[in-house]
Amino acid sequence: MGMGRPREFDAETALDQAMEVFWRHGYEGATIAQLTEAMGINPPSLYACFGNKEGLLKAALDRYTKLRNIWMDEVVAAPTARAVAERMLMGIADKQTDPANPPGCLLVQGGIACGTGSENVPFELAARRAQNEDQLRDRFIRARAEGDLKESADPAALARYVSAVSVGMGVMASSGADREALRQVADVAVQAVEAQSARG
């Protein structure tokens, strides 16, 4: 039995293009016509490979979070809680204003609110944002155990805080804030973490 005609496009390259469309227009705002054009394929190829529009989004999110998690590993490798927050937020300021990508964050731009039939999309994005928050929380738990954070500090609250600031910066970036403006926000935000550090 033969193995059939091989695929003529590269799935990961196509996903990168789809990611950009979702990033710029959101899940509901992105049309199959825009997606297929950006990916350089026709609808049947898209559906054969990714199932449907939501499957394509999930695949794009998988790719996005995979790259992002590599970066997050570098972030939590910083020596102190303050350094972690600074590396995270300054990195966010730069990444969210990188002209190579649409402004903001795919995990926010993808779709915070959706219509009937797509209620699953906001959940999907939230779950992936929560992964990063968990990583931060674990790192802050360690920081407190190491005496880097005060005993009174709440690692979960700190992680939620840093995550919230990241999201807020993403929305600002998507509405036109430039890199310097975001860095100023990050700079202020880090001071709250510093206030929870043992040697403030």
Place this chain on the structure above:
Amino acid sequence: MGMGRPREFDAETALDQAMEVFWRHGYEGATIAQLTEAMGINPPSLYACFGNKEGLLKAALDRYTKLRNIWMDEVVAAPTARAVAERMLMGIADKQTDPANPPGCLLVQGGIACGTGSENVPFELAARRAQNEDQLRDRFIRARAEGDLKESADPAALARYVSAVSVGMGVMASSGADREALRQVADVAVQAVEAQSARG
């Protein structure tokens, strides 16, 4: 010449219902069918009164920001920069988890990214968020002049920071964060403003 048949519905009541639909589903996710059903009217009445879907959104935003500005006046009436930040963020934590409304903030849920033909919507929302940021900035400028904030403090950056945290909290609320979780975020966030205060 007669003045015609009078309108049978109350425009402001109808707007409140429309607001809720946009809030929950976003601009693109909200359908005219859902809007008219919630408003208790038929499409021709909607179009006669508000022009089109985008006109309805703008009218709903006008009403939303009108109520919100009243609250913001109370916020900036707080005696110190720290108290302003606390009142703002704690109030946000409560308002964004008020069961009387959909979770989160209409100015975010309304549509951060939109498809072709609705590019104007994210701008419209961003402009209204910027109004609140300007109000905060002016208040922080005064705080610095009064010696409440350090000379080295940047009022514009602080305002942008508080605004970013608010937005981030809104996204968290919309994805299920409860009131207590948001209050913890607010509590941490206020400490950054405190660090910029003269008597920290």
Place this chain on the structure above:
DNA sequence: CCACATCTGTAGTGAACACTACATATTTGG
């Protein structure tokens, strides 16, 4: 070279969308 499996491009499909034509109903001014 043949049977089979998978991909590709063309050209649609039904459904849902924002929006509206039109006839009818309800008001005011004379």
Place this chain on the structure above:
DNA sequence: CCAAATATGTAGTGTTCACTACAGATGTGG
């Protein structure tokens, strides 16, 4: 009571959407 003006409900309009049937192309195993 009539004419002008505006609102309402019914029943659509054309367009766009996500998705797919189908025929032909391109590969593998025997």
